[in-house]
Amino acid sequence: MNPLFITILLFLFAPITLLAHLNIAVSYPYIGAITKAIGKDHVKTIVLAKGNWDPHFVVPRPSLISKLRGADALIMNGAQLEIGWLPPLIRRANNKKVVQKSKNFLNLAHYIPMIQKPTSVDRSQGDVHPEGNPHFHLDPNNITLIAQTVAAFLISIDSEHTSVYETNYNNFEKEWNQHLIRWEVAMRSYNNLQVIQYHDNLAYFNKAYNLKTIGVIEPLPGIPPSSKHTFQLISLIKKEKPRYIFHDVYHSTKTADYIHNKTGIKVIRMPHDIGALESITSLVGLFDYLTQAIATGDIH
Amino acid sequence: MKKTILFTTLFTSLLFAEVPPLKPISQRTFAQSQYIPDISLITDFSYLYQNKSLDDNQEHQEHSHAASNANEGFNFNYAELVLSSSVDPYLNLDAVFHFTQEGVEAEEVYFTTTALEYGFEAKGGQFLSDFGRLNAQHHHTWNFSDNALVNNYFLGGEGLSDLGVQLQWLAPLDNYLMFGVEALEGGNETKFSNQEVSDVNVSKATSPSLAIAYVKSSFDIDDTTLMMGLSYIYGAYNNEETHGLDKHAFIGNKSIYGADVTLKHYFDSYSFLSLQSEYLYQDILGDSYDIEPTLTTKTDINANLSGYYTQLVYAYNQNYRVGIRNERLLLDEKLEIETNEITAKNSIMIEYHPSEFSRFRVQYNNAKTFNKTDIHSVIISANIAIGAHSAHAF
Numbered sequence: 001m002n003p004l005f006i007t008i009l010l011f012l013f014a015p016i017t018l019l020a021h022l023n024i025a026v027s028y029p030y031i032g033a034i035t036k037a038i039g040k041d042h043v044k045t046i047v048l049a050k051g052n053w054d055p056h057f058v059v060p061r062p063s064l065i066s067k068l069r070g071a072d073a074l075i076m077n078g079a080q081l082e083i084g085w086l087p088p089l090i091r092r093a094n095n096k097k098v099v100q101k102s103k104n105f106l107n108l109a110h111y112i113p114m115i116q117k118p119t120s121v122d123r124s125q126g127d128v129h130p131e132g133n134p135h136f137h138l139d140p141n142n143i144t145l146i147a148q149t150v151a152a153f154l155i156s157i158d159s160e161h162t163s164v165y166e167t168n169y170n171n172f173e174k175e176w177n178q179h180l181i182r183w184e185v186a187m188r189s190y191n192n193l194q195v196i197q198y199h200d201n202l203a204y205f206n207k208a209y210n211l212k213t214i215g216v217i218e219p220l221p222g223i224p225p226s227s228k229h230t231f232q233l234i235s236l237i238k239k240e241k242p243r244y245i246f247h248d249v250y251h252s253t254k255t256a257d258y259i260h261n262k263t264g265i266k267v268i269r270m271p272h273d274i275g276a277l278e279s280i281t282s283l284v285g286l287f288d289y290l291t292q293a294i295a296t297g298d299i300h
Numbered sequence: 301m302k303k304t305i306l307f308t309t310l311f312t313s314l315l316f317a318e319v320p321p322l323k324p325i326s327q328r329t330f331a332q333s334q335y336i337p338d339i340s341l342i343t344d345f346s347y348l349y350q351n352k353s354l355d356d357n358q359e360h361q362e363h364s365h366a367a368s369n370a371n372e373g374f375n376f377n378y379a380e381l382v383l384s385s386s387v388d389p390y391l392n393l394d395a396v397f398h399f400t401q402e403g404v405e406a407e408e409v410y411f412t413t414t415a416l417e418y419g420f421e422a423k424g425g426q427f428l429s430d431f432g433r434l435n436a437q438h439h440h441t442w443n444f445s446d447n448a449l450v451n452n453y454f455l456g457g458e459g460l461s462d463l464g465v466q467l468q469w470l471a472p473l474d475n476y477l478m479f480g481v482e483a484l485e486g487g488n489e490t491k492f493s494n495q496e497v498s499d500v501n502v503s504k505a506t507s508p509s510l511a512i513a514y515v516k517s518s519f520d521i522d523d524t525t526l527m528m529g530l531s532y533i534y535g536a537y538n539n540e541e542t543h544g545l546d547k548h549a550f551i552g553n554k555s556i557y558g559a560d561v562t563l564k565h566y567f568d569s570y571s572f573l574s575l576q577s578e579y580l581y582q583d584i585l586g587d588s589y590d591i592e593p594t595l596t597t598k599t600d601i602n603a604n605l606s607g608y609y610t611q612l613v614y615a616y617n618q619n620y621r622v623g624i625r626n627e628r629l630l631l632d633e634k635l636e637i638e639t640n641e642i643t644a645k646n647s648i649m650i651e652y653h654p655s656e657f658s659r660f661r662v663q664y665n666n667a668k669t670f671n672k673t674d675i676h677s678v679i680i681s682a683n684i685a686i687g688a689h690s691a692h693a694f
Contacts, residue, residue, distance in 0.1 A: 054569035057618075060694050061525045061564075062476035062518035069419055069470050080689075084656070088693045091392070094470045096415040101389055123657065123686075222655060224619055250569045252617070 022158055025071035025098060027082050028055060029274040030137050031108070031146075033283045035075060038151045038168045042161050046071060048089075051275020054250040055135075056127075056222075058085045068093035073157055074102075075150065078109025079134030104157050111149040112136045116203060126220025138272065139204035140180055140287050147172050179284055184209075186291040193294075194242040196233070196265065198251050201272055205290060214240055217255050225255040237263045244294060246270045249277060268293050337385030337393075340687030342440045344368065344377040350677040368439065368457075369446055369679050376401060377681075380440065382690065390415045396438070398458075407461055423466040428459050430466070430480055431512050431531045433560035433578050434609075435459045441692050443574075443613045443621070445663050445681045449629045449645055450580045450607025454556055456491045460533075463487075464508050476518040476527075484535075486510035492535035497549045500589050500596065505536035514558075524565040525694070531558040537586065548636075552586010552601065564694070570618040577610040584635065603632040621651045631670065639671040659683040 024039070025046045026032045032045040039045075046067045049058040055077075068074065068089055074097075076082050090098055097104045114132030121130045136142050151169040155162045187209040195206070198217045206213055215236050219229035237259065245256050245267045256267045271277045271289060280286050325331055348369045368377035379399040387393050396408040410425030430436045434451050436459075447457060464484035471477040486492045486509035494505035514531035533556040540549045560578040567573070584603040589596055607630060613623035625647040631637050649663035660682050667675045 057569050059525075059566055059569075060691075061520060062516075062527060062694055063474070063520050063525070065470065066474055066476045070472060070474075083689050084691050087691050091412070092421075092470070092693065094416065094419045094421040094468070096417070099414050101386070101414075123655075127656065224617075 022072045022154075023070055025068050025074045027058075027074075027076040027086060028137075030143075030283060030286070031075050031077065031150075033274055034143065034147050034172075035150050035154075037172045037283075038147060038165055039154055040164070040168055042158065042164060043154070048086075051271075051273040051280070052249055052277070054248075055081055055272065056084055058082075060085045060089050064089050065092045068098050069095050071095065071098050073104035073106070073153075074098040075106040075108065075153065077134060077137070078107040079114060079131040079136070080129050081134040106149070106153045108146055108149060109134065109136070112142055112145055115207060116200075126218070127222030129221075133200065133203045135201040135272065136204050138202055138290075139208040140176075140183060141208055142204060143283065144173055144176055144180075147176070179287065183287055183291045186295070190294060193244075194240060196237065196242050196245040196259075198245070198247050198256065201248060202246055202270060209291075214242055217245070217259070230255055230259065234259055234262050237265055244268050248272055335385070337383045338688035340382045340685060340690050342380040342382065342438075342683065342685040342690070344380070344440060344681065344683045346375045346377060346445055346679050346681035348372050348375060348677060348679050350675060352673065352675050369681070378439070380407075380438070382688075384688070386414070387411065407458065419470040419472060421468045421470075423468075424464075426461060426463045427466065428461045429482055429484065429512055429533075430468070430516075431455070431460060431482075431514055431533060431556075432558040432580070433527075433529060433562060433576060440659075440683050440685070443611060443623050443651070444625055444647055444649055445661060445679045446647075446665070448578070448609035448625075449627045449642060450578070450609060453607065453629055454491065454580050454582055454605070460484075460491065462492075462510060464510070476516070478516045480512075480514050480516075482510075482512040483508045484510035484512065486535045492533075492537055492554060493539050494536040495538050495540070497538050497540045497551060499540065499547065499591050500549050500551060500598075502538060502549075502551050505538055509536035511535070523567070524563065527560075527562040527564075527694070529558070529560045531560070532556070533558075537584065547591035549589040549591060550584075550586055550601070551589070552584060555583040555585075557581045570615065572613075572615045574613045574615075575610070576613075577608065579606070579608040581606040584632075588635075601634055603634045605632050605635075606630045618656075619653050621653075622649065623651075624648045637670050639669065640673065641670045642667045642675065643670050644668040657685045 021042050021044045023046060024035050024043050025048060026035055028049050029047050029051045032047040035043055035045050048064050048067060049055060076086065096102060099105065109131060114136065117132040118128050118130060121128055137146060147169060151165050154165045191210045193211045194214045195211055196215045197213050199221065200213055200216055215233050217225050217233065219226050243266060245259065245265055247253055247256050247267050247269055249269055249271055253267060259265060260267050270293060271280050271286060274280055274282060274286055280289055325333065346369045348371065350372055369375055381397045381399060383395045385393055390413060392412045392414055394408065394410055398405045398407050406426060408427045410423050410427040413422045416422065428436050434448055435455055462484035464482060466480060466482040468478055468480040485507055486494045487507060492510055494507050494509035496502060496504040511534045514529060516529040518525060518527040535554055537554045538551050558578060558580045562574065562576045564572055564574040582605040584601060586601055588599045588601045607628055609625060609627035611623055611625035613621055615621040627645045629643045631643065645665055645667040647663055647665045649661055651659060651661040653659050663679045665677045669675065
């Protein structure tokens with residue numbers, strides 16, 4: 001046979017292990033940032049969801065299927081945050097490395113202490129998360145725990161670089177602790193502050209800094225605002241006088257603006273992930289923004 | 301008397317004695333409830349009003365029988381029971397049963413591989429073919445209450461679902477590119493049939509007698525996604541029909557070529573604009589037989605049929621969406637056509653979702669039959685789901 005022909009054949013069928021990194025698919029941008037911080041040059045992160053989308057309703061476009069097909073591992077948030085969009089993508093990716101039972105699959109929620117676990121679950125109460133509030137990454141203290149989990153995971157699937165991942169984690173932890181101190185100082189004056197949210201996705205952030213959510217604009221999780229509930233909320237606001245509505249970036253602020261007009265309460269956009277607002281490009285940036293938002297009063 | 305009182309007291313004390321508490325699952329010895337599959341039940345009801353009464357040409361079931369919204373007045377279209385679970389590290393099993401007043405139908409029961417290499421997936425069992433775009437979509441995901449004219453006519457009211465095997469390959473590219481082939485029995489489907497027709501001495505065609513192949517691709521431009529597909533079916537069509545004293549038979553085959561395109565743009569997490577269109581072309585080749593007691597006449601048939609639908613749907617937010625659909629069906633007069641066969645239709649719908657689990661829709665149809673009669677109809681439908689979250693494909 002023609003040697004050139006054989007060479008071409010060899011190139012076509014040669015395994016693509018010329019690249020030294022692992023392709024890690026992650027569901028949300030914050031996971032990508034943590035994974036990149038621990039893995040550095042040994043990983044390439046593929047983020048499935050955009051930071052400014054509602055994390056519950058990520059559009060399952062076919063390009064995400066291709067991204068999963070090319071992945072060596074998958075790290076997801078868990079606690080049913082991805083249940084509305086990720087399972088069919090995994091199914092159609094035809095990649096045994098990213099299925100639930102693979103050792104290259106990581107569900108972060110299994111390693112984080114969850115809050116707001118419901119005692120009973122029924123959809124008449126709205127779209128309740130049965131395993132607890134899934135937005136655990138918004139407590140910056142949990143970021144250390146998540147980074148630890150990701151480091152252990154990377155070591156388990158790529159033991160060759162154990163020392164690298166361990167070093168990177170230690171460096172990350174040290175740096176992050178500095179930021180934690182800074183944020184703790186910034187939030188100290190807001191101890192016991194009462195706030196309103198659209199949907200309680202800042203539960204863990206509020207718990208970390210002792211802020212209290214006394215009302216939400218959604219009558220029930222996943223249910224759009226109703227006039228009745230909005231009026232009840234306005235009465236509550238007039239009585240308790242919370243000063244801020246912490247509003248996510250993906251729901252319309254129509255109702256929040258209406259409440260602002262009726263009560264004077266300030267509406268502040270609170271990003272939930274990297275990319276939720278164009279200016280937020282890193283994890284530090286995310287918490288810098290969240291901890292300064294009240295002070296700078298970013299009124300939408 | 302004393303004995304009775306004694307026994308009653310003893311019996312009552314036993315009844316109300318300390319009942320051992322129900323142990324948590326982890327402590328029960330042979331309990332297996334953790335392995336209960338994901339179960340969901342999706343129900344569909346509708347109310348149909350039509351200005352011309354539905355034709356009672358019930359003998360021509362395969363063309364005029366609609367899978368849903370079949371009767372004027374209230375319709376209980378189906379209660380779809382879906383079970384899904386992993387079997388073992390290598391397979392998943394899915395089953396879809398349609399319960400109606402007429403009974404139960406196993407719409408899909410199939411197993412899929414989960415551990416093949418190189419991007420391959422194999423499926424076996426009874427399943428909806430991935431031909432085209434609309435066929436593989438379950439009714440409760442549709443944006444209109446009724447099937448598209450051309451899909452209904454070419455593939456059947458409930459879509460082409462048959463027994464066989466499927467192999468799909470996802471290319472290792474950044475953009476979605478998938479090739480698939482299917483070999484289906486082609487037996488019980490009324491649109492394709494490999495049955496023997498003894499009246500004209502034709503035995504059962506080799507089965508599986510349906511071969512299907514398709515390629516699908518997709519790419520994104522920012523928040524807009526474009527999906528395209530090309531599909532092909534080749535299948536035996538041996539059919540026998542009796543209308544009163546007339547007996548007809550057809551021995552031959554059908555080829556269907558399909559092209560589909562979907563363009564979807566998301567404005568934010570919930571609102572989108574979606575354009576979906578499919579064009580199908582069918583070739584029917586074979587012999588048509590007129591069977592009478594003393595004489596059987598045979599005619600060579602080479603018929604061409606085609607049709608398309610185009611629909612535009614705008615979702616304003618998570619709760620409201622509107623849509624319009626335009627469709628045509630071009631039949632070939634070499635084959636018998638019902639005069640009241642609908643060959644052109646325009647539809648408009650508005651839909652309200654109180655939550656992800658319930659959909660309410662009002663749809664108006666303006667249809668024209670083959671003999672140019674106008675039919676106006678209104679369908680009001682409710683689609684309600686309980687149980688496991690059914691996350692659907694794009």
